[in-house]
Amino acid sequence: MPVPVPRQRDIPGTESGPGATSSLTLLVIEDDPAGGLTVPEILDADGHRIRLRSARNLTEAARLLTPDVNCVLLDLALPHGPGVGSGSGSGDAAADPFGALRQVLRIAPRHAVLVLTAEDDAERAAEAVRVGAQDFLFRDELDGRLLSRAIRYAVERKRADIAQYKLAESKLRAQENARLERGLLPHPLLEGSDLRFAARYRPGRSRALLGGDFYDTVRTPDGTVHAMIGDVCGHGPDEAALGVELRIAWRALTLAGLCGDDLLATLQEVLEVERPCEEIFATLCTVDIAPDGRRAGLCLAGHPAPLISRPGRPARLLPYENSGPALGLLPRARWPRRQVELGGTWSLMLYTDGLIEGKIGQGKERLGQDGMVEMINRHLADGLSGEGLLEASVTEARRLNGGELTDDVAVVLLSRAEG
Template sequence: MSPMSATGRRTDQYAAVPGPRQETPLADGRTSPALTLLVIGDDPAGAFTVPDLLDISGTRVRIRRARNLTEAERLLRDDVNCILLELSAQAADGASDAMDSLRQLLRLAPRTAVLVLTAGTDTDAERAAEAVRVGAQDHLTPADLDPSHLTRAIRYAVERKRADVAQRQLTETRLLAQENSRLERGLLPTPLLHGADLRFAARYRPGRSRALLGGDFYDTVRTPDGTVHAMIGDVCGHGPDEAALGVELRIAWRALTLAGLCGAALLGTLQQVLEHERSDDEIFATLCQVDISPDGRAADLWLAGHPAPLLSLSGMAPQLLPYEHGGPALGLLPQKDCWEGARFELGEAWSLMLYTDGLIEGRIGLGAQRLGQEGMVDLVGRQLSAGLAGEELLDAAMTEVRELNGGELTDDVALMLLESGA
């Protein structure tokens, strides 16, 4: 705004700029983007009586006027760069009313820079400082209303507000990520194997970037009769909805297992859970379940569209368990009794690896060839021959699969290992 003479007439150093509201051409051919200022107050000095002002650098300041917050709310648009609130006009009943007006304005325009205008007296200094503490970007006095000073103040206020908003968003994103991480860690299972003479290890890596939980799920529990039940599954897809459905299926599996269900009855009930909870009729889930006898020498295998586990017996090369009796993935067919189990012997010393297809679908080199189940059998066989077991075996398997793929795998990967004997 142009400085005023004692008679209230505008001086010649700065002039009001009429005409269309657009970018102002500079001497070198560039344009200076216009700034839009919304002034709230009575403007008793008449500093904002024109629609546009131009400072000596060529920056146009477009003026919108509002007598109060009600009018200001109607004039607030996306092109408003800054708001100037006259605190003196808002403080007829005291400083608290002025601060209340400022707080209300900040709620109306949470992403817009705000300047406050005071009369410039010693009494106003404390009020101006309080306004900045409340949330204004800066404070001005009537002496600061020449276009050059005002334009600079608006630009600084806009940049400070942008930095404040960016910092707040960064903080909110960080807190949300921390909250999601805590939530996802809490949703990963804790095996219930108290009393079982078995060693347990697991690895989990979601395909989604910066996520802790994917559509893969696993669990293992020991029921009162001594049977150890192990399960691993995979919901089709990789998003948060699939991850949530995987958690629901895992929790349902644990509850049903502890309630005494097993085999085809358990799979059929899980299918009902999936059908009720999935967001789309096309969504399905694969699942592998192994029920190990109390003495640890035999087990029953149930497959619902899932890859067969890898069994390694003492002194023998690892091999895939037979999958001829496997049934369809959960959610593909309406039947609830289309799964058949198969029993196999374990013996004294053995290790059993359950996995999801993310492990075997990684590429080998630059071509289109996949690792596949046969490649996985060879890979794990070499590591077992090198004496690896437990956590070290799973870490080595994951590392080599990533190296063969030439980088991180794009699909979720879950691995679970149960071992018995020396």
């Protein structure tokens, strides 16, 4: 059946002159372009003519579907074949009454689509919208004003649909990335140990869960608890990925029995192979706590020394003389292992420099290690411990900085109570 549409004027695909870029283009797909509607012209909301193109079948429609087309008007009675390349098509419409519409939606996924049908076929028209069309029009009620309004509404609805789809896709991607990053965060292995563990992690990158800082804690079969914290220089995703690689390598090497200088030398080899450029280095602090919990071995590779607190004494930094260089700076470097007496009841805090490099107030002065020790002692005097101590410390560092800390922050607290 012929579809009544306005007769196509000789309007070029691209017009010159004022307002040409804002005009709309309608592609009409129907099998009798000789049919016409007695409307002199179709105007958009701004009074510009809506350009018309006609296609007799889906093959022609695919050829005429250029980027400047805003909307497609499809006759639901159009015969369709197995695909776009089927010429005028002679498929059985009864087998799939929306076959032509499905093919149009496939070849024009970003275009608004209107369907045209008879007034006594309202149920089919509504089903066409459920299939994917933006709206339907009845052939007997069609005029220029109704058609121009339907085109405008369909184009805006399609834009809204695409924006909503992109938003949902973006949220889904963000959720998948968050799940992936959460899966890369460490899960301490401390089963059988009497040590208590707490940690706080805050990446410097906006909307990220992982930064270049990394930490881990494991207990080996001999009862030794091994803890480490490190910091890859830089703040991007490459540095975050390298931090994850170093953490996983540290865990594997530790469980394999390496510690101290041997472990750090092997980690340096891993870093040298995996880093994106030779300027990348990483600082590291490792602590190996003896099975009785009263002493530990400490290795520092260019990293700030841990802080220890004991009952009745102010917290202080562990000795950091004779520490080795950061990983990746010097070939064949050595990292001395220092024996530290912990005592019976203690808390040991490992941290990255993001905690101490935040500013204090409006000047250039930074919190520093001395300021951090003073801050921790205040919180200890207030009775804070464990998670509460770490949360209060990170919160105060942010407050003193006047906002979010720009560097990654990782803090690990291991505690033991002799009883």
